[in-house]
Amino acid sequence: MDWKIIANAPWIWICGFIQAGIGMFQAWYFLRLGSRILQKHGGYKQEDISAIARGALITAIGPIMAEIFVMMALVISISPGYTWQREGVGVGSVFTELVQASNSAIGAGQEFGTDSFNMVGFATAIFVANISCIGWSLGAAFFTPYLGKAREKIAGGDIRFLGVVTICSTLGIFGYYAANNMKAGGGKLVAVVAGGVISAFLFKLAEWINKPRLKEWALGIAMFAGMYIAHLFAGAT
Amino acid sequence: MAAEKEGFVDIELKVFEEEYVKPVHKVGFWTCIGVSLGMFLPPILLYLLYGTFAPWEAIGAGMALALTYAVPFFFIEPISYYPVYGDAGNYMSMTTGNVSNLRLPCAAVAQAVAGVPEGTRKGAAIAAIGIAVSVLVGVIGVFLGTLTGGWVTAQFPSWLTEAFKAYLLPAIWGAVFGQFALRGPIYALPALIIAGIPLMLGWKAYFTIPIAVFGTILFGYALYKWRGIAPGGGGD
Numbered sequence A: 001m002d003w004k005i006i007a008n009a010p011w012i013w014i015c016g017f018i019q020a021g022i023g024m025f026q027a028w029y030f031l032r033l034g035s036r037i038l039q040k041h042g043g044y045k046q047e048d049i050s051a052i053a054r055g056a057l058i059t060a061i062g063p064i065m066a067e068i069f070v071m072m073a074l075v076i077s078i079s080p081g082y083t084w085q086r087e088g089v090g091v092g093s094v095f096t097e098l099v100q101a102s103n104s105a106i107g108a109g110q111e112f113g114t115d116s117f118n119m120v121g122f123a124t125a126i127f128v129a130n131i132s133c134i135g136w137s138l139g140a141a142f143f144t145p146y147l148g149k150a151r152e153k154i155a156g157g158d159i160r161f162l163g164v165v166t167i168c169s170t171l172g173i174f175g176y177y178a179a180n181n182m183k184a185g186g187g188k189l190v191a192v193v194a195g196g197v198i199s200a201f202l203f204k205l206a207e208w209i210n211k212p213r214l215k216e217w218a219l220g221i222a223m224f225a226g227m228y229i230a231h232l233f234a235g236a237t
Numbered sequence B: 001m002a003a004e005k006e007g008f009v010d011i012e013l014k015v016f017e018e019e020y021v022k023p024v025h026k027v028g029f030w031t032c033i034g035v036s037l038g039m040f041l042p043p044i045l046l047y048l049l050y051g052t053f054a055p056w057e058a059i060g061a062g063m064a065l066a067l068t069y070a071v072p073f074f075f076i077e078p079i080s081y082y083p084v085y086g087d088a089g090n091y092m093s094m095t096t097g098n099v100s101n102l103r104l105p106c107a108a109v110a111q112a113v114a115g116v117p118e119g120t121r122k123g124a125a126i127a128a129i130g131i132a133v134s135v136l137v138g139v140i141g142v143f144l145g146t147l148t149g150g151w152v153t154a155q156f157p158s159w160l161t162e163a164f165k166a167y168l169l170p171a172i173w174g175a176v177f178g179q180f181a182l183r184g185p186i187y188a189l190p191a192l193i194i195a196g197i198p199l200m201l202g203w204k205a206y207f208t209i210p211i212a213v214f215g216t217i218l219f220g221y222a223l224y225k226w227r228g229i230a231p232g233g234g235g236d
Helices: A010-041 A046-077 A080-087 A096-109 A119-131 A134-155 A159-184 A186-208 A214-237 B013-038 B040-048 B058-094 B097-114 B120-147 B158-183 B183-201 B205-227
Strands: none
Touching: A010 A046, A010 A080, A010 B013, A010 B040, A010 B058, A046 A080, A046 A096, A046 A214, A046 B013, A046 B120, A046 B158, A046 B205, A080 A119, A080 B120, A096 B058, A119 B040, A119 B058, A134 A159, A134 B013, A134 B058, A159 A186, A159 B097, A159 B158, A159 B183, A159 B205, A186 A214, A186 B097, A186 B158, A214 B097, A214 B158, B013 B058, B013 B120, B040 B158, B058 B097, B058 B120, B058 B205, B097 B120, B097 B158, B158 B183, B183 B205
16 A cells, blocks of 8 residues: 555544644643633633733734644645644644654655655654654653742742743743844844834833733734745845 | 733732642643653554554664754753743643744733733743643644645745745744843843854754853843842732
8 A cells, every 4th residue: 555545544643633632631721720710819800811812812823824834844745644643732843843754764764755755764754753752741741840849949939030030031042043043144134123123012012002902913913024024125135 | 901010919829839730730741641652652553554663773763863853852942941831831832842933922922911920820820821722723723734735825825935934933033032022121132142152153952042041041140139130020
């Protein structure tokens, strides 16, 4: 049987549904738990929770669409079923998956995305891609409680310093990604700068005009506007 | 919306531990174990149903390459991201991936909408809601994307597809950086410089990311310890 037919047969879709089912249950449970404690002990109302969820939903649209675009490389090179199994609740992003599929193909003496990739390459990819990322989920299972304790220990229960740690680590993470793309120059530099300036402006504007709902849209608007401005810039140069 | 910035009161620690943290760890642990076990299912089923198992030498070579890439991130990602999204956020992010491009921006916008101070218990619960929404929407989006097999994306003009691929991620990273630069302007430029130097030196991501994160935290610590500078909303 052609490996591409096996790679899209019901068994792999079912594997994907099992993984996605666990991931969706986890997310639904934490969503319910978070909204319950905020309403019961945090003074939040249902509409406050809805606004928070709406903000996240708007922000998620762009990255998910981008993921779907990149995901097509996996759909075409392997199969929709494999893509669903890996990306439904894949631990890795699409980029990680592409790297892992390429690594598996090299391990099998083949080249991912070419005619040399066959059933052996597929069997290697399905093993390597799945098993090599267990470190993330197992690490989370066993070490998450210690991360909280470590953070408390570092900050010594000082809430102002916890604020410093949170903001600095976020700026550190995104400073890395931003600087990495700024270094590339051209459209990527423009996308980072435009995204940053527009986002900062919109969050500030929401406070100036006292329209907190604008914050729900701020990141979503900034990312699309940054992308479009970068496209215009790249087209003009 | 609850006016969090004015007279912020956090959820009581004991209540939070009992009613939120404990069930988070219980469900987080078992779901992560479930996802980990589920990873074994595809290679096992491929063998049982079709009698195909990858040659061990191919697995060995592929795993060696894959783990060289992945292992540093098993440690770096949760340690670096945890202060932003807390326990539930860590379980979800390490189960579903796409942390920097999707989970963190959703957590950040959720906290901004609520106007909650950083590093608080309410902030952790709100980040969890933001990330949970991104997981639920993401799974549905990916399912529809794979089901239509590229039909939807083929409807977009090619310039838009290319723009998405090339510029959406840099724009996201710039946008989240811009948002947090507002919340801690004094740290913004140093964060870029601390990340930029090892990048200019061509160091690998698994060295550069911890340097960027812990270097910026160290800078924040120095300002806090010697000049008493902390972000405005941090419970003061």
